[in-house]
Amino acid sequence: MRVFITGASGWIGSAVTDELLANGYQVLGLARSDSSAEALEAKGAEVLRGDLDDLEALRSGASSTDATIHLANKHDWANPAVSNKAEREAVETIGEALAGSNRKFLLASGVAGAVAGRALTENDASPFHGLESPRGGSENRALEYVEQGVGTVSVRFAPTVHGAGDQGFVKFIVDAARANGFSGYVGDGANNWPAVHRSDAARVVRLGLEKAAPGTLLHAIGEQAIPTRTIAEAIGRGLNLPVRSIDPGEATAKLGMIGGFFAMDIPASSALTQQLLGWTPTGPTLVDDLDAGSYFA
Ligand SMILES: NC(=O)c1ccc[n+]([C@@H]2O[C@H](COP(=O)([O-])OP(=O)(O)OC[C@H]3O[C@@H](n4cnc5c(N)ncnc54)[C@H](OP(=O)(O)O)[C@@H]3O)[C@@H](O)[C@H]2O)c1
Structure with a gap:
């Protein structure tokens, strides 16, 4: 395949x-630069040159x-x-290219802001629909193509999605801690974040490709709820910095764009994904990864 x-x-x-x-698939990877193309070719993938604005490349791929x-x-x-x-635009281009084909279309999505006061589950539809909403409402837009014979699966x-080499949100929080001279959590830090190791997330995507029916929502979630104070404490240990609360009104001033996210309580379950895919997260926890030190190198 x-x-x-x-x-x-x-x-x-x-x-x-x-x-x-590693599991016998052939990969055609979109690459927008020579370095990305070379990295893909070096591991045995084929390359399609183009970027997200090149809708013809998306259609062709x-x-x-x-x-x-x-x-x-x-x-x-x-x-x-x-x-x-x-x-x-990418989702619409791919959706239209696949209409009537019954081929799988997996897309990335997130868990923030969909429900309040409890863990998000795979049975919770996204409340985000329009272009102005988070991620441009892409999950719901992609799911609309199921009726047109597209095998949409949202992950x-x-x-x-943590691990050695991660430059994502946790790295932003580490960088802010360095700049502030302390590792901060927002308010009492009792609000929770879910987490997943990159290797576990990659397996969810492969198993979703193999096993999930059109219209399925999958949760690549290894740990359902980590208090953000626990994350800040691990960062404080790693940087040898004091750990302290940040007033919610100062979250963006002290943490930058990540401040608003780090203040959110966004627990999410993957019980249904684990059952459906026969997937069990086995990678290190977020705190294990922080304690291993790569975020502070
Ligand atoms: N990482 C997380 O913790 C996390 C959490 C929730 C959701 N997600 C979502 O999962 C998806 C993958 O995230 P990631 O962490 O792997 O992101 P990433 O490391 O930033 O990778 C993004 C990819 O998009 C490519 N890209 C960026 N701009 C592009 C453009 N204009 N045209 C074509 N390609 C472009 C990059 O190409 P180059 O390699 O050439 O730079 C890179 O391959 C994203 O939709 C992200 O929002 C990620």
């Missing part, structure tokens, strides 16, 4: 590419392969409208 992956050279995408290649996994994202944190527009990743 030949699989088109956008974002194949990214943090999650490179692990997914390795996971698929999706229509010339047996399945598509969409992981590329502009991640323009200063101007999320840019990322949201690109995300929605909701924990806000930290």
Whole structure:
């Protein structure tokens, strides 16, 4: 089976590419630079040159392969409208290319802001629909193509897909701690984040490709709820810095764009995903990874 992956050279995408290649798949990876193309070719993937604005490349990748996994994202944190527009256009382009094919279309999504006061489950539909909503409402937009014969499966990743080399949200919090001279949590730090190790997340994607029916929501969640104070304490240990509370009104001033996220209580369950896919997270926990030191090198 030949699989088109956008974002194949990214943090999650490179692990997914390795996971698929190791399990006998062929990978066609979208690459926007020479270095990304070389990295993909070096591991035995084919390369399709193009970027997210090159909708013809997305169309060609999706229509010339047996399945598509969409992981590329502009991640323009200063101007999320840019990322949201690109995300929605990519989903619509891939959805239209796959209409009537019954081929699988897995896309990345998240867990933030969907429910309050309890853990999000795979039975909770996303409340985000429009272009102006988080991720441009891409999950619901992609699911609309199921009716047109597309095998859409949404993979909701924990806000930290962690491991050695991670440059994502936890790295932002570590960098803010360095700049502040203390490791901060927001308020009493009792609000929770879920987490998943990158290797576990990559296996969810492969198993989702193999086993999930069109319209399925999967949760790549290894740990359901880690108090953010526990995360801040591990960062304080790693940097040898004091740990202290940040007033919620100062979260963005002290932590930057990640402040608003780190203040959120976003527990999420993966019980249904584990049952459906026969998947058990086996990678290190987030605190194990922090204590192992790579975030502070
Ligand atoms: N990591 C997490 O903790 C996490 C949590 C929740 C959801 N997600 C979602 O999961 C997906 C993958 O995340 P990630 O952490 O692997 O992100 P990442 O490491 O930033 O990788 C993003 C990928 O997108 C590619 N890309 C960026 N801008 C592009 C453009 N204009 N055209 C084409 N490709 C472009 C990058 O290409 P280059 O390699 O050439 O730079 C890279 O391959 C994203 O949708 C992300 O929002 C991630």
